[in-house]
Amino acid sequence: FLRIKAEVELFHRDMFRIGQQLLRFEEMSQVRPAVPGAGDGTTVLGSPVRGAWGRLALVVGMQSHGSVWVLRRPEEQLGRERGEILFPEDGFVSGGHCKLLTRDGRFFLRDIGSTNGSYLRIKGEGILAQGDLLLLGQQLFKVDLLS
Numbered sequence: 001f002l003r004i005k006a007e008v009e010l011f012h013r014d015m016f017r018i019g020q021q022l023l024r025f026e027e028m029s030q031v032r033p034a035v036p037g038a039g040d041g042t043t044v045l046g047s048p049v050r051g052a053w054g055r056l057a058l059v060v061g062m063q064s065h066g067s068v069w070v071l072r073r074p075e076e077q078l079g080r081e082r083g084e085i086l087f088p089e090d091g092f093v094s095g096g097h098c099k100l101l102t103r104d105g106r107f108f109l110r111d112i113g114s115t116n117g118s119y120l121r122i123k124g125e126g127i128l129a130q131g132d133l134l135l136l137g138q139q140l141f142k143v144d145l146l147s
Contacts, residue, residue, distance in 0.1 A: 001119035003133035007110040008120055010100070015059065015121040016109055017135060018078060019092030022059040025100065027107065028052045028071075053102045056085065076100045077112070092116050 001017050010016075012027040051072050057065040069076075069085050077083030081095040094114035101108045111118040119135045128134075132143040 001121050001135040002126075002128075003117040003119050003135070004109065004111055007101075007108050010107040010109050010120075014123075017119040017121075018097050018114070019080075019087060019090040019116060021087055021090060021093065024057045024059050024065070025107065025109075026055045026057065028054050031055065054100070054107060056100065071100060071102075074102055 010025045012025070012030040014025045016023055016025070052070045054071040056069045056071060056076075058067045060066040073084065076085060077096060077099050078085045078087070078093075079096040079098075080087055080090060080093040083096060087093045094116065096112055097114040098112055098118045099110045101110060109118060109120065117133065119133075128143045130143060130145045134141045134143070
């Protein structure tokens with residue numbers, strides 16, 4: 001996980017960390033029904049999720065999640081004390097920590113000056129810069145390039 005320095009674009013199933021929380025973003029148009037159709041013409045019914053652009057899942061295991069939040073507002077704030085999605089028991093999450101945003105059909109994560117930062121899971125190879133912070137498990141590493 002790499003600490004974000006600026007607003008970063010999120011894609012379906014991207015994972016990020018704030019405090020001790022591991023979260024997975026899901027683009028609502030990519031989410032499949034929880035109960036698949038029987039294949040015999042039976043229609044699966046449920047409450048429609050109108051106006052939702054995404055959802056956020058708290059990851060608690062390899063293939064399982066805890067709480068799930070539906071994202072409807074153009075900006076959804078996460079924090080320990082302020083926002084729509086709260087983690088009041090996590091002392092590593094700032095009062096107002098980060099925001100999830102949607103603009104023009106795209107999705108973004110923005111840290112809003114949190115003390116401990118927001119970390120996006122790295123996918124594939126990339127270039128690290130001087131001072132980048134990497135979170136591996138519970139260990140934080142700072143990139144210090146030698147000249």
